[in-house]
Amino acid sequence: xxxxxxxxxxxxxDRVGHHNPQLLREWQGRLRWRNLLLTFSLSFGIQGLLLLxxxxxLPSSRLFINTQxxxxxxxxxxxxxxxxxxxxxxxPLVWADVFRDLSFVLVWVLIIGGIFLLAADLSKENRRxxxxxxxMSPLRGRRILLGKLLGVPILLYLGIAAMLPLHLxxxxxxxxxxxxxxxxxxxxGAIALCFYSAxxxxxxxxxxxQGFQTWLISGLSAGLLLLSWQLWHFNLSGDWFYLFNPLHxxxxxxxxxxxxxxxxxFIGSDLNGFRQLGWFFMPVGSHRxxxxxxxxxxxLLLGLWFWVALERKFQTPANTALGKQQSYGLTxxxxxxxxxxxxxxxxxxxxxxxxxxxxxxxxxxxxxxxMFLLLPSKxxxxxxxxxxHHQPHRASQPTSRNPSRKQAQSSSRRQQxxxxxxxxxxxxxxxxxxxxxxxxxxxxxxxxxxLSALISPVTDPVDAVMAWGFCAAVLLICSLVVQWIxxxxxxxxxxxxxxxxxxxxxxxxxxxxxxxxxxxxxxxGYLWLTTAFPQAVLDMANGSEIFLAxxxxxxLISGLSxxxxxxxxxxxQSEWKALMDQGSRRExxxx
Amino acid sequence: xxxxxxLSEIGERGFEIMEDGSEALISGFMTSQDWQPAxxxxxxxGVGNPALSVRNITKxxxxxxxxxxxxxxxxxxxxxxxxxxxxxxxxxxxxMMVGAEMxxxxxxxxxxxxxxxxxxxxxxxRCIGFLPDDYxxxxxxxxxxxxxxxxxxxxxxxxxxxxRIYDILELVQLSSKHHSRTTELSRGMKQRLGLAxxxxxxxxxxxxxxxVSGLDPVARMEFRDIIKALQQSGMTILISSHVxxxxxxxxxxxxxxxxxxxxxxxxxxxxxxxxxxxxxxxATLGEGPALAQALDAHACVVSQTRVSDREICVEFAGDEAAxxxxxxxxxxxxxxxxxxxxxREDLETIFLKHLDHKQVS
Numbered sequence: 001x002x003x004x005x006x007x008x009x010x011x012x013x014d015r016v017g018h019h020n021p022q023l024l025r026e027w028q029g030r031l032r033w034r035n036l037l038l039t040f041s042l043s044f045g046i047q048g049l050l051l052l053x054x055x056x057x058l059p060s061s062r063l064f065i066n067t068q069x070x071x072x073x074x075x076x077x078x079x080x081x082x083x084x085x086x087x088x089x090x091x092p093l094v095w096a097d098v099f100r101d102l103s104f105v106l107v108w109v110l111i112i113g114g115i116f117l118l119a120a121d122l123s124k125e126n127r128r129x130x131x132x133x134x135x136m137s138p139l140r141g142r143r144i145l146l147g148k149l150l151g152v153p154i155l156l157y158l159g160i161a162a163m164l165p166l167h168l169x170x171x172x173x174x175x176x177x178x179x180x181x182x183x184x185x186x187x188x189g190a191i192a193l194c195f196y197s198a199x200x201x202x203x204x205x206x207x208x209x210q211g212f213q214t215w216l217i218s219g220l221s222a223g224l225l226l227l228s229w230q231l232w233h234f235n236l237s238g239d240w241f242y243l244f245n246p247l248h249x250x251x252x253x254x255x256x257x258x259x260x261x262x263x264x265x266f267i268g269s270d271l272n273g274f275r276q277l278g279w280f281f282m283p284v285g286s287h288r289x290x291x292x293x294x295x296x297x298x299x300l301l302l303g304l305w306f307w308v309a310l311e312r313k314f315q316t317p318a319n320t321a322l323g324k325q326q327s328y329g330l331t332x333x334x335x336x337x338x339x340x341x342x343x344x345x346x347x348x349x350x351x352x353x354x355x356x357x358x359x360x361x362x363x364x365x366x367x368x369x370x371m372f373l374l375l376p377s378k379x380x381x382x383x384x385x386x387x388x389h390h391q392p393h394r395a396s397q398p399t400s401r402n403p404s405r406k407q408a409q410s411s412s413r414r415q416q417x418x419x420x421x422x423x424x425x426x427x428x429x430x431x432x433x434x435x436x437x438x439x440x441x442x443x444x445x446x447x448x449x450x451l452s453a454l455i456s457p458v459t460d461p462v463d464a465v466m467a468w469g470f471c472a473a474v475l476l477i478c479s480l481v482v483q484w485i486x487x488x489x490x491x492x493x494x495x496x497x498x499x500x501x502x503x504x505x506x507x508x509x510x511x512x513x514x515x516x517x518x519x520x521x522x523x524x525g526y527l528w529l530t531t532a533f534p535q536a537v538l539d540m541a542n543g544s545e546i547f548l549a550x551x552x553x554x555x556l557i558s559g560l561s562x563x564x565x566x567x568x569x570x571x572x573q574s575e576w577k578a579l580m581d582q583g584s585r586r587e588x589x590x591x
Numbered sequence: 592x593x594x595x596x597x598l599s600e601i602g603e604r605g606f607e608i609m610e611d612g613s614e615a616l617i618s619g620f621m622t623s624q625d626w627q628p629a630x631x632x633x634x635x636x637g638v639g640n641p642a643l644s645v646r647n648i649t650k651x652x653x654x655x656x657x658x659x660x661x662x663x664x665x666x667x668x669x670x671x672x673x674x675x676x677x678x679x680x681x682x683x684x685x686x687m688m689v690g691a692e693m694x695x696x697x698x699x700x701x702x703x704x705x706x707x708x709x710x711x712x713x714x715x716x717r718c719i720g721f722l723p724d725d726y727x728x729x730x731x732x733x734x735x736x737x738x739x740x741x742x743x744x745x746x747x748x749x750x751x752x753x754x755r756i757y758d759i760l761e762l763v764q765l766s767s768k769h770h771s772r773t774t775e776l777s778r779g780m781k782q783r784l785g786l787a788x789x790x791x792x793x794x795x796x797x798x799x800x801x802x803v804s805g806l807d808p809v810a811r812m813e814f815r816d817i818i819k820a821l822q823q824s825g826m827t828i829l830i831s832s833h834v835x836x837x838x839x840x841x842x843x844x845x846x847x848x849x850x851x852x853x854x855x856x857x858x859x860x861x862x863x864x865x866x867x868x869x870x871x872x873x874a875t876l877g878e879g880p881a882l883a884q885a886l887d888a889h890a891c892v893v894s895q896t897r898v899s900d901r902e903i904c905v906e907f908a909g910d911e912a913a914x915x916x917x918x919x920x921x922x923x924x925x926x927x928x929x930x931x932x933x934x935r936e937d938l939e940t941i942f943l944k945h946l947d948h949k950q951v952s
Contacts, residue, residue: 021743029731128727132691137744138713
């Protein structure tokens with residue numbers, strides 16, 4: 001049985017539907033009296049339980065039990081009593097703790113709950129095929145996605161909205177300034193938007209998982225949130241995760257009980273270390289304005305990238321997960337963020353080789369992700385190969401009376417268009433775009449070392465750059481191998497490609513270690529130059545070994561690239577021939 | 592390879608050059624800067640511009656050509672029936688026509704404008720209504736909410752929206768169910784609701800992919816009546832179905848697809864005249880040989896088969912007028928006829944014969 005909402009709210013709904021039909025559709029499907037009743041009961045129930053939990057810990061007439069909220073406590077006399085012979089209670093501390101409990105619930109419910117609902121909804125629509133009808137409608141993808149974002153978790157939003165009065169009140173009574181509480185809401189909203197965009201994007205990407213992607217993305221997000229809950233300040237790129245936990249935003253406020261880690265439910269982060277947080281030598285953690293600005297900028301920037309990728313994938317599902325041009329911008333942002341956290345303080349960089357290790361690890365992970373995110377589907381690559389094959393016809397449009405000049409012009413135009421394609425076109429093999437991305441990472445790496453050198457002396461900068469160079473070469477080889485595997489007629493090529501990448505990046509160094517080939521000593525230590533982690537051997541290797549390693553990498557990359565180019569050429573040729581043959585066969589088939 | 596009309600004056604950029612020097616658009620790799628539109632498909636005398644045109648359309652998928660170089664025109668008010676065995680490429684062709692799939696080669700024109708899936712063109716998207724086979728509905732909405740949602744998606748103004756929904760519910764005979772949840776509807780009702788959704792924005796071209804598959808005879812009949820009503824309102828309809836008797840009932844043109852090719856496309860009458868064998872069953876009260884002799888004299892009689900002493904089955908090469916002429920000539924010859932039954936092969940037989948012929952080819 002369906003329950004009609006009152007007339008007045010229907011008018012308001014009509015206005016909403018006028019601006020965003022998708023939003024109204026989501027609301028109409030969810031806002032029923034039964035659902036609302038359940039949501040508000042749950043919300044008020046949770047608030048009641050949290051309140052009850054803290055009120056149960058108040059000191060009673062038994063003066064030596066539950067003393068944490070005593071206004072003054074003496075180990076011999078117990079809680080100090082008031083004029084009415086009742087213990088004097090530190091109410092601001094009680095309310096501050098209720099505020100923290102509620103904040104904890106807000107963060108988890110809003111972020112993980114929202115991610116689950118959004119990913120489940122979008123993957124369900126994608127699986128059933130109803131998403132295609134939305135794509136075919138004149139409404140733009142952005143408005144449809146916005147409608148989903150605001151509409152699908154509407155019950156969750158309402159439940160959280162019902163918590164806000166108590167949350168705000170306990171925050172104020174717990175001595176948190178109103179501006180700080182509002183800032184917390186702002187940062188929480190921005191982080192939730194970032195996570196939501198990522199979840200929707202992932203739900204579209206992993207459609208082959210048949211709904212499992214909902215659990216996967218929710219689990220991954222919960223893992224990330226948990227990780228951000230348990231951080232220890234190391235002056236490394238991992239400190240970035242501090243910014244993904246909205247509760248850390250409240251770390252700067254000098255409120256009673258803040259420094260006690262036990263006051264925060266399940267939190268294990270080094271909260272005092274958080275105050276040492278820096279970014280490119282800027283003391284971010286020392287000033288509340290900086291913390292706020294950084295957390296907001298970080299969440300909004302990443303959210304924006306995810307949103308752009310989401311919109312693109314939603315509008316044209318055949319596209320790669322990430323556009324090549326987008327990847328350059330995203331890589332620049334990520335490498336700047338991570339390098340910034342790598343170079344938090346000048347004393348952190350005695351040796352460039354050691355210090356940027358975590359930057360390199362992070363960037364290797366990102367590059368491996370890029371290999372797959374930029375990889376075109378086989379059909380997209382075939383279309384591109386066919387299009388490339390037919391380019392000479394276009395390039396040979398009459399441009400000059402001089403045939404040799406014409407030939408030279410046509411060849412140069414073809415070269416240019418190939419480079420543009422490799423740089424920007426979704427269908428082209430991703431190795432060239434990956435090389436550009438690796439170059440961007442190297443550029444930021446040099447910037448980091450350069451800035452550090454301005455402040456304090458840096459040792460081994462050349463070795464550090466070379467280490468990244470060797471690592472980048474291995475990553476390029478991986479990308480080419482992945483593309484080769486993707487082109488083969490294999491059923492489970494994704495697993496095979498992932499296995500190949502793991503074997504090259506992790507397996508090969510492991511084999512060297514297990515066979516006792518030590519990078520620091522031993523006759524064959526130079527073999528470590530062929531791995532993604534050559535920094536250990538760079539000090540020991542001589543010039544000829546390094547030269548040989550560079551030559552080996554170059555030969556391998558060139559061989560794989562040329563072979564891939566030839567394979568694309570053959571594919572394009574056969575695709576075009578098949579197209580033309582079938583076109584001419586039609587005439588024969590006509591009655 | 593012969594290019595269809597309308598592609599004779601194509602600009603040099605944005606097109607692939609065919610082997611014979613002619614050009615055709617390769618979709619998917621043109622930027623808007625590259626794009627120079629080809630000439631619009633020209634009108635046929637007395638019929639007007641086509642409501643939807645498909646030119647050289649080809650779809651290759653995983654190294655297999657699913658749709659092969661198809662040209663097709665749908666003229667305003669025409670009901671075009673697309674038939675073919677499973678896997679012939681009907682659904683892929685329709686998906687490309689409505690913008691759900693990107694063609695590998697070729698172009699689609701709607702109301703004289705080039706339609707590209709990768710370019711946002713709301714006014715062209717409003718010209719098309721599409722109902723696929725087994726279309727899933729939203730379980731959490733009522734019939735009214737469902738139609739209202741799509742009416743809003745297509746930007747129908749608030750003043751017009753309710754009136755339109757009422758009218759369409761009336762047309763698809765779901766007025767009494769407007770407060771029911773979509774899960775409460777029968778399969779036939781769901782299909783009618785899908786049709787209502789496809790026409791809520793009054794498209795000029797309606798594409799229906801096997802809309803009656805899985806429906807019982809009554810539901811099929813109801814659906815057929817609705818399509819006839821839409822036909823009368825002047826809507827251009829492209830419909831694919833395996834129920835050929837239904838198509839023969841309301842289609843003005845028939846296309847036969849096989850292995851991705853459109854192997855036949857002609858008005859239904861022409862198809863019957865060209866491909867349908869006519870038979871006349873004649874019974875006399877008089878002498879059989881006299882009847883056979885009289886039939887021999889008629890030019891349109893191809894062959895005779897004696898069914899009994901006084902009954903003959905004739906394979907006839909003429910049309911209805913010629914059959915009338917034969918009847919008159921037999922009466923004039925004094926043959927005492929007691930039965931003259933003129934029949935012709937139906938669409939299903941034509942299709943099966945056509946299929947056999949092409950497979951032999």
